Amino acid sequence: MERTLVILKPDTIEKGLIGEIVTRFEKVGLKIVAVKLLTAHKELVERHYPADREELWVGIGNKTLDNYRDLDMNPKDSLGTNDPKEIGKMVRVWLMDYLMKGPVLAMVLEAPHAVELVRKMAGHTLPLIAAPGTIRGDYAYDSSYLANSNKRAIENLLHASGTKEEAEYEIPLWFTAKEIHKY
Ligand code: ADP
Numbered sequence: 375m376e377r378t379l380v381i382l383k384p385d386t387i388e389k390g391l392i393g394e395i396v397t398r399f400e401k402v403g404l405k406i407v408a409v410k411l412l413t414a415h416k417e418l419v420e421r422h423y424p425a426d427r428e429e430l431w432v433g434i435g436n437k438t439l440d441n442y443r444d445l446d447m448n449p450k451d452s453l454g455t456n457d458p459k460e461i462g463k464m465v466r467v468w469l470m471d472y473l474m475k476g477p478v479l480a481m482v483l484e485a486p487h488a489v490e491l492v493r494k495m496a497g498h499t500l501p502l503i504a505a506p507g508t509i510r511g512d513y514a515y516d517s518s519y520l521a522n523s524n525k526r527a528i529e530n531l532l533h534a535s536g537t538k539e540e541a542e543y544e545i546p547l548w549f550t551a552k553e554i555h556k557y
């Protein structure tokens with residue numbers, strides 16, 4: 375058995391898509407072992423996206439540069455830099471604002487291979503290139519270019535832990551042991 379953290383971000387709640395998305399997880403057989411609606415505070419979001427996780431910010435920067443390349447756009451025009459780490463740090467600020475801008479629905483889902491399964495269902499980080507049939511591909515169209523030109527995070531409906539280790543780090547930030555149910 376494996377557990378993963380899913381956070382339905384404020385755009386999902388605003389669009390009234392909680393039911394649609396939770397239904398998809400239930401249909402696949404993922405078991406909801408914890409769930410709550412909350413407005414995340416700064417300290418929680420800071421810990422969820424730690425500033426010192428270099429590889430995360432460089433990774434986000436590189437994904438952004440790839441998207442600019444695909445669109446034949448110059449990152450310097452909208453971001454003022456083409457250094458992946460600097461871009462990652464810039465995105466971090468927007469990302470924290472995004473997660474705090476309204477209530478989110480946090481969940482712990484359980485199944486064999488839960489992490490990989492949920493990532494597959496979520497689809498690519500950038501809704502523009504997420505495949506149809508995935509959550510991000512079916513319900514959103516945002517891109518790095520659109521988001522970055524407006525100095526905001528990419529609105530892609532949900533967070534899902536990227537690895538088993540990430541899940542083990544993230545779950546206790548959002549839920550106490552008592553809030554996670556066995557059934
Ligand atoms: P994922 O959510 O697919 O695991 P990452 O962990 O790489 O993706 O990035 C975390 C979040 O940061 C993304 O879900 C997205 O909301 C936001 N984000 C990533 N890259 C950018 C970018 N270039 N501009 C704005 N927001 C971004």
Ligand code: MG
Pocket residue numbers: 534535536
């Ligand atoms: Mg991630």
